[in-house]
Amino acid sequence: xxxxxxxxxxxxxxxxxxxxxxxxxxxxxxxxxxxxxxxxxxxxxxxxxxxxxxxxxxxxxxxxxxxxxxxxxxxxxxxxxxxxxxxxxxxxxxxxxxxxxxxxxxxxxxxxxxxxxxxxxxxxxxxxxxxxxxxxxxxxxxxxxxxxxxxxxxxxxxx
Numbered sequence: 001x002x003x004x005x006x007x008x009x010x011x012x013x014x015x016x017x018x019x020x021x022x023x024x025x026x027x028x029x030x031x032x033x034x035x036x037x038x039x040x041x042x043x044x045x046x047x048x049x050x051x052x053x054x055x056x057x058x059x060x061x062x063x064x065x066x067x068x069x070x071x072x073x074x075x076x077x078x079x080x081x082x083x084x085x086x087x088x089x090x091x092x093x094x095x096x097x098x099x100x101x102x103x104x105x106x107x108x109x110x111x112x113x114x115x116x117x118x119x120x121x122x123x124x125x126x127x128x129x130x131x132x133x134x135x136x137x138x139x140x141x142x143x144x145x146x147x148x149x150x151x152x153x154x155x156x157x158x159x
Contacts, residue, residue, distance in 0.1 A: 006069075007067060009067075020072060024051070034136045094116070116128070
C-alpha cells in the first residue's frame with residue numbers, strides 16, 4: 001500500500017469529477033471560514049459538480065490532480081485568460097488549489113503548481129497568478145514561499 005507521500009500528478013479525467021468536486025467544495029467551505037462574503041450556497045454541491053465537469057476538456061482551462069493509491073488527494077484548476085491592456089497578453093490564473101489535509105506539507109501543492117507551470121509554458125503563457133481570499137493566511141504564505149507577489153486588490157462593500 002502506498003504511503004501518504006507517494007502520489008502522481010496527472011491531467012484530470014471525466015471519471016475524476018466526483019472526487020475533484022468533493023475537493024473543490026471543501027476549498028469553497030474553507031474560504032467561508034475566512035470571510036462571510038464567501039458563505040457557501042446550499043446548492044453548492046450541484047454547482048461545483050457542473051463547474052468541474054464543464055471545465056474538463058476546455059482548451060482555456062487546465063485541471064490537474066494529485067493521485068495516491070487511486071484516490072484524488074489534490075487538485076489545481078487554472079484558466080488561461082486574456083490581458084487586453086497589458087503585456088504579456090495572456091496569463092494563467094489559478095482559480096482552485098486544494099490538497100487533503102493529510103497530504104499537506106509533503107510537496108503535493110508545489111508539485112501541482114510545478115506541473116501546471118510546465119503546461120502553461122508549453123502553451124506560451126509566461127505569467128501565472130492565483131485567486132484566493134486575502135484573509136487565507138495559509139494560501140498567502142504558500143504562494144509567497146513559491147515566489148508569488150500581490151498584484152491586484154479587490155475591495156467589497158456590502159449594500
